[in-house]
Amino acid sequence: MSHWIILPILLPAITAPLLALAVRHDIVLARTFSLASSLLMLMLALFLLSQASDGTILKYHLGNWPAPFGIVLALDRLSAMMLLLNALLGLLVLLYAMGGWDKRGLHFHPMFQFLLMGINGAFLTGDLFNLFVFFEVLLIASYGLMVHGGGALRLRSGVQYVVINLIGSSIFLIAVGLIYSVTGTLNMADLALKVAAVQPGDQALLHTGALLLLLVFCIKAALVPVQFWLPATYANAPAPIAALFAIMTKVGAYAIIRVYTLIFGASAGAESWIAGSWLVPAALVTLALGAMGVLAARSLGQLVSFAVIMSMGTLLTAVGLFTPQSMSAALYYLLHSTLAAGAMFLVVDLVVQRRAQHGDLLQPAPSFAQISLIGGCFFVAAIAMTGMPPLSGFIAKLQILNSVRHADAAVWIWALLLTGSLLSILGFARAGSLLFWKSTAVNGELKPGRRSGTLPLVALGLVFGSLLLLTIFAGPVNHYLEQTAAQLFAPQGYIDAVLATEGVR
Amino acid sequence: MLTMELLVATTIGTLTTAAIYLLQRARTFPVILGLALLSYATNVFLFAMGRLTINAPPLISADASRYTDPLPQALVLTAIVISFGMTAVIVVMALRAWLESGNDHVDLESQPNIDEGDGE
Numbered sequence: 001m002s003h004w005i006i007l008p009i010l011l012p013a014i015t016a017p018l019l020a021l022a023v024r025h026d027i028v029l030a031r032t033f034s035l036a037s038s039l040l041m042l043m044l045a046l047f048l049l050s051q052a053s054d055g056t057i058l059k060y061h062l063g064n065w066p067a068p069f070g071i072v073l074a075l076d077r078l079s080a081m082m083l084l085l086n087a088l089l090g091l092l093v094l095l096y097a098m099g100g101w102d103k104r105g106l107h108f109h110p111m112f113q114f115l116l117m118g119i120n121g122a123f124l125t126g127d128l129f130n131l132f133v134f135f136e137v138l139l140i141a142s143y144g145l146m147v148h149g150g151g152a153l154r155l156r157s158g159v160q161y162v163v164i165n166l167i168g169s170s171i172f173l174i175a176v177g178l179i180y181s182v183t184g185t186l187n188m189a190d191l192a193l194k195v196a197a198v199q200p201g202d203q204a205l206l207h208t209g210a211l212l213l214l215l216v217f218c219i220k221a222a223l224v225p226v227q228f229w230l231p232a233t234y235a236n237a238p239a240p241i242a243a244l245f246a247i248m249t250k251v252g253a254y255a256i257i258r259v260y261t262l263i264f265g266a267s268a269g270a271e272s273w274i275a276g277s278w279l280v281p282a283a284l285v286t287l288a289l290g291a292m293g294v295l296a297a298r299s300l301g302q303l304v305s306f307a308v309i310m311s312m313g314t315l316l317t318a319v320g321l322f323t324p325q326s327m328s329a330a331l332y333y334l335l336h337s338t339l340a341a342g343a344m345f346l347v348v349d350l351v352v353q354r355r356a357q358h359g360d361l362l363q364p365a366p367s368f369a370q371i372s373l374i375g376g377c378f379f380v381a382a383i384a385m386t387g388m389p390p391l392s393g394f395i396a397k398l399q400i401l402n403s404v405r406h407a408d409a410a411v412w413i414w415a416l417l418l419t420g421s422l423l424s425i426l427g428f429a430r431a432g433s434l435l436f437w438k439s440t441a442v443n444g445e446l447k448p449g450r451r452s453g454t455l456p457l458v459a460l461g462l463v464f465g466s467l468l469l470l471t472i473f474a475g476p477v478n479h480y481l482e483q484t485a486a487q488l489f490a491p492q493g494y495i496d497a498v499l500a501t502e503g504v505r
Numbered sequence: 506m507l508t509m510e511l512l513v514a515t516t517i518g519t520l521t522t523a524a525i526y527l528l529q530r531a532r533t534f535p536v537i538l539g540l541a542l543l544s545y546a547t548n549v550f551l552f553a554m555g556r557l558t559i560n561a562p563p564l565i566s567a568d569a570s571r572y573t574d575p576l577p578q579a580l581v582l583t584a585i586v587i588s589f590g591m592t593a594v595i596v597v598m599a600l601r602a603w604l605e606s607g608n609d610h611v612d613l614e615s616q617p618n619i620d621e622g623d624g625e
Contacts, residue, residue, distance in 0.1 A: 159533060159599050159611065162591075166591055177577070178554065180580075
């Protein structure tokens with residue numbers, strides 16, 4: 001039993017109340033503590049990655065109650081990778097927010113840490129009900145952050161966001177109840193053993209529970225037909241928060257990968273691989289809808305939101321095939337698209353800050369300060385987002401295309417993915433030329449905008465740096481991801497590790 | 506026993522039906538009421554998933570011959586606390602949204618994202 005793996009939950013859980021209670025009036029101290037905690041988290045995530053990279057599965061029994069009776073945390077290659085991604089994106093977004101966003105309302109830093117805690121918990125937990133609890137932790141923090149800074153439009157889109165997620169939580173509970181009623185357990189490893197032994201008469205209940213659970217995760221991952229909440233939420237959230245939300249859709253994707261390979265995977269009897277036949281068509285429609293949204297968007301925030309929807313469609317198409325090769329490609333795309341979407345939302349904020357009364361509306365406006373620098377940033381982020389060479393998005397899409405060649409729906413996937421990419425390139429090119437090139441043809445004055453220091457630009461540069469590293473080290477990263485996919489498709493190791501009792505004292 | 510199952514099942518059904526109807530309203534107040542009803546229905550449903558057992562203790566006792574399943578009861582307790590907290594959050598947010606925008610419609614009119622101030 002390793003005590004290290006509860007630290008990604010404990011560290012923000014200690015930092016957040018400290019920030020909320022002790023240093024709430026002192027922004028400098030709050031920033032110091034928040035930054036120190038995030039730095040520690042990054043180091044911790046690196047250490048845990050090194051622990052998990054040899055294929056061992058670490059576990060932690062809370063209160064020393066043996067699984068499946070107590071709550072258990074488990075760390076495998078996938079969890080370790082997601083923790084690192086969350087820690088990295090969290091740190092960079094925090095750096096960006098220190099450029100001024102964190103002073104626009106109360107309690108930015110505590111809520112930020114609680115959000116990181118909820119996300120880390122969701123990646124670590126080995127229990128379905130505990131997953132629900134961590135979803136609620138991250139959601140309630142995200143509600144607060146979503147309306148950070150206030151404003152009527154932001155509040156009203158915040159209310160929509162909360163309503164959707166409360167409905168999602170109720171469906172989650174119903175699904176958990178259905179699964180518990182026929183299996184008598186909620187521990188994921190234990191469920192993996194028990195779903196195959198469910199009585200034929202109870203099969204319909206289990207099937208309903210499993211598909212309702214998929215619906216909940218699809219709401220989080222913004223898949224058609226439950227994607228409609230995302231553009232309003234992401235386009236109206238504060239920019240650094242929208243950038244961090246890029247990983248929240250991936251929490252839904254992570255939950256789909258975890259539950260539908262471990263519990264409803266090869267050993268699930270009649271329920272084997274039930275997610276695939278629903279996921280692939282839904283994800284392909286998502287991809288098409290996202291691409292159309294990118295073309296039709298009237299503001300930059302909307303455009304990036306639809307690009308995120310499109311990337312979720314791409315990701316879950318590859319996940320939904322449930323083959324080791326496509327899973328490894330999907331995981332690489334997951335890493336890439338999270339960072340790319342994060343970078344893109346930060347660029348949107350830099351543009352909005354400088355265009356004053358024109359905001360992020362896609363219409364020609366007079367030239368603004370640092371236009372060539374911001375235009376360059378937009379260019380790099382757009383290359384990443386649309387998956388063009390030389391950045392990692394190109395490698396990711398190439399791998400996905402290669403891994404789906406033998407699938408039944410290969411023709412559809414190739415056609416939609418390639419057409420979608422073309423449409424999104426067109427959409428981003430149009431937006432870029434409107435915002436940056438046409439500004440020289442417009443006369444007039446902009447109201448003086450808000451000036452922020454160099455810290456936001458440094459943070460954005462670091463996100464680009466991470467993308468560059470992901471591209472340069474694509475070989476080693478892919479080697480790790482192939483092993484991760486192999487581990488996911490051989491869940492017996494996970495089950496044995498979690499349910500073993502010799503580690504419990 | 507059958508009558509109780511019928512009663513619980515119709516209660517859950519009625520609550521859910523009312524909740525789904527209210528969730529489709531265009532103003533925040535009925536939507537929040539709908540969410541509250543939905544969470545009640547979910548809680549009763551979750552409770553019933555441990556099977557309906559009468560006159561049996563959930564925890565070990567010396568003179569008990571049979572037990573009721575304690576786990577759904579613990580789950581419901583957690584779910585009640587969470588849904589109560591979430592309802593409080595959305596009431597406050599809906600009130601703020603109403604005060605700031607002057608009406609309580611849930612739909613959004615499209616507006617550009619303009620930098621509204623700095624707080625520096």
